[in-house]
Amino acid sequence: MMFSKACEYGIRAAVYIALQSLDNRRVSVTEIAEEIDSPVAFTAKILQQLTRNNIVHSVKGPTGGFEIDREAMDTVKLSKIVKAIDGDKIYMGCGLGLKECNADRPCPLHDKFVDIRTDLRTMLQNTSLYELATGLEVGLTYLKR
C-alpha cells in the first residue's frame, strides 16, 4: 500500500522478534517466516538488513537466531526500519514524482499532501517496537492473515 513488500515483511518480522524477546526467546528465520507468513529466504535477506542497521541482533550457530534487547525495543521506532529498507522517500518525495517540489515551487498536490505526509512521518517516528509487540502480546492485534 505504502511500503514495499520487503518493508512490510521487515516490520512484521521485527515486531515478532520483539514479541518473543519479551520473554527471552531467540527466534530463527524459519520460525519468523512461519509466524508472519512470509517467504523464508526473502525474509532472511531482509533480516540481514535489519541486523546491519542494528535494529535487531543476530547470533549464529545452534541456539542462535534473532533477538532485540529490551532497550532497543523502546528506542527503535518504525521510522528507522522504514528508512533502512525503503529510504525516506515516503514522506520526503513529491507525491507527483517531481524532482523539485517544495513550498516555493510546489506541484499541484503539494499543499494537499503536506498534512498527510507529516502525520505519517510523525506516526512512524513515534511508534516503537515495544508498543507494537505488547499490543500483539495482549491479543489485540495480529501478524498473519
Added chain:
Amino acid sequence: MMFSKACEYGIRAAVYIALQSLDNRRVSVTEIAEEIDSPVAFTAKILQQLTRNNIVHSVKGPTGGFEIDREAMDTVKLSKIVKAIDGDKIYMGCGLGLKECNADRPCPLHDKFVDIRTDLRTMLQNTSLYELATGLEVGLTYLKR
C-alpha cells in the same frame, strides 16, 4: 512515493490536459509528455487507460489529441484517476500487507493508519481536475522539475 510512476504521469497528464482544455486547446501525446516531462510512449499507454475510463476524451487524426470537457473537469476527482491506474489498494489495503485486516482483526499498525488513510481518501475524493488546473493556470503550481 505513494502512487506508481504510471499513476503520477497519469495525474500530471490529466491536469495538463485540463489546463489546456480551459482555453479549448486539444493536445497531443508529444506535447503532453514534453510539458509534464515524461516518456512519450509510456505516457501514450497511460492516456489510453484514461480514455477507456472516460477520464479524458481523445480524437484521432489531424487536429486530434486529448481534451476534457468543462463538466468532466469538475466531476472527475483524483480518486477516479488513481483507481483507474493503481486500483484502490492505497486506502483499502493493509499497511503491513495482511490479507485480512480490519477493526475486528487488526494488524499492529491498523489503528495508527486509520486517520492517515481516511485523510488521503477524502483528499483524493474531493480534489477535482478543475481545481488543480486553475492552480496551474494562475502560476501557483508546476508540473515539471
Added chain:
DNA sequence: TATTATTCGGACAAAAATGTCCTTTATTAA
C-alpha cells in the same frame, strides 16, 4: 574433534513495473 544448527553472502530466477517500437485505424485537409 566431529556433527549439527544456525546466520551470512553471493549468484541466480521469476515476476512486475517501466519503458520502447512499430503497425493499424481513424480523421482531416489538400
Added chain:
DNA sequence: TTAATAAAGGACATTTTTGTCCGAATAATA
C-alpha cells in the same frame, strides 16, 4: 481520393522488485 497526422494496440526490451538456492562462516554440544 490521396497524403498526412494523430491515437490505438500489440509485441518487445529494460529495470526493479521479489523471491530462491547454495556454499561459507560461526558457534554449540555430544
